[in-house]
Amino acid sequence: MDTGDSQELSSGSRQLGISFTEHIAEEQHRLSPAARGELTSLLLQIMMAAKIISRETRKAALVDVLGLTGKINVQGEEVQKLDEYADRIIIHNLRYTGHLCVMASEEHEDLIRIPERFALGNYALIFDPLDGSSNIDANVGIGTIFSIQRRVTSGPTGGMADVLQRGRNQVCAGYVIYGPSTLLVYTTGHGVHAFTLDPSVGEFLLSMADIRIPEEGKVYSVNEGNFYRWDDATRTLVEAFKSERNYRGKPYTARYIGSLVADFHRNLIYGGIFLYPADSKNAKGKLRLLPEANPLGFVVESAGGRASTGHERILDIEPQALHQRVPLVIGSRKDVEFAETYFRRAPQA
Numbered sequence: 001m002d003t004g005d006s007q008e009l010s011s012g013s014r015q016l017g018i019s020f021t022e023h024i025a026e027e028q029h030r031l032s033p034a035a036r037g038e039l040t041s042l043l044l045q046i047m048m049a050a051k052i053i054s055r056e057t058r059k060a061a062l063v064d065v066l067g068l069t070g071k072i073n074v075q076g077e078e079v080q081k082l083d084e085y086a087d088r089i090i091i092h093n094l095r096y097t098g099h100l101c102v103m104a105s106e107e108h109e110d111l112i113r114i115p116e117r118f119a120l121g122n123y124a125l126i127f128d129p130l131d132g133s134s135n136i137d138a139n140v141g142i143g144t145i146f147s148i149q150r151r152v153t154s155g156p157t158g159g160m161a162d163v164l165q166r167g168r169n170q171v172c173a174g175y176v177i178y179g180p181s182t183l184l185v186y187t188t189g190h191g192v193h194a195f196t197l198d199p200s201v202g203e204f205l206l207s208m209a210d211i212r213i214p215e216e217g218k219v220y221s222v223n224e225g226n227f228y229r230w231d232d233a234t235r236t237l238v239e240a241f242k243s244e245r246n247y248r249g250k251p252y253t254a255r256y257i258g259s260l261v262a263d264f265h266r267n268l269i270y271g272g273i274f275l276y277p278a279d280s281k282n283a284k285g286k287l288r289l290l291p292e293a294n295p296l297g298f299v300v301e302s303a304g305g306r307a308s309t310g311h312e313r314i315l316d317i318e319p320q321a322l323h324q325r326v327p328l329v330i331g332s333r334k335d336v337e338f339a340e341t342y343f344r345r346a347p348q349a
């Protein structure tokens with residue numbers, strides 16, 4: 001029986017409807033035929049964790065998982081039960097694979113070591129298990145964000161240097177949104193692809209291939225409740241978006257969910273800009289460089305967009321600490337460039 005390429009069922013890794021599993025196997029073969037499949041297998045385990053988290057978020061209200069644990073995390077925020085659950089699922093699904101040397105989660109103060117009984121691998125995984133957690137109880141889209149770096153240390157364990165790498169070194173990054181449908185978006189720097197979980201077959205199926213963010217958008221997305229905490233440059237910029245004093249010469253539409261993955265994904269598809277600038281309460285911004293800004297920066301740049309602090313490219317920042325925060329200005333290229341002209345006129349915090 002001929003099971004070779006001549007009988008191909010699909011016409012390539014970017015055919016809509018193809019499963020995530022088949023897509024990444026095909027992509028690996030196409031982009032690096034000599035690879036040993038480590039990254040592929042890592043991504044499959046991330047997909048597995050996402051399926052479990054998706055299942056739990058769907059039935060959470062029924063089984064009393066929603067609500068706070070009563071604990072405060074390293075960021076000084078209240079920890080939601082689902083955050084803890086998602087964090088545990090990811091660690092347990094990834095630590096034994098033999099592909100990771102270390103992990104870092106937004107929920108853990110220190111690095112997460114691979115237990116000695118498991119083999120070490122060539123990659124480091126950085127993740128935010130459940131982003132947008134203040135929205136959990138309201139049934140609003142929340143998500144998991146992940147970033148994969150190649151190991152740079154040698155020795156018996158991975159270390160901080162594996163995690164504290166510039167965003168431009170990322171091998172792969174993406175996110176999963178648990179919303180009306182569960183969506184997985186990822187890039188290895190060669191196109192951004194989205195997969196929708198089909199619950200009837202339990203597989204993520206390719207729903208958008210080679211996503212390109214529109215060069216300019218109509219949407220600005222920022223928590224305007226912080227207006228009186230902003231500096232003059234930020235206030236003038238946001239006023240420009242609301243008026244005709246912007247390069248498009250017409251007002252933008254405001255959209256703010258308050259769940260980074262959901263706000264980011266909407267702008268990726270429709271075009272637009274998301275900002276979480278520094279303010280008098282969050283002098284360095286609120287969002288984290290490693291589990292949030294870097295992976296979304298890698299995704300947006302791979303889709304033709306731009307990610308910046310307002311002063312410098314996110315992916316060029318040399319990380320100093322695991323939980324470092326940065327101002328984030330991200331989205332359509334022209335909108336971000338327009339915003340940068342305002343921030344660059346103001347002194348850098």
Ligand code: FDP
Pocket residue numbers: 130131132133134135223258259260261263286287288292
């Ligand atoms: P949350 O606090 O709900 O986890 O990263 C944290 C984050 O959400 C982002 O998802 C979101 O974009 C931002 O904070 C919302 O912050 P504000 O409530 O200050 O607007």
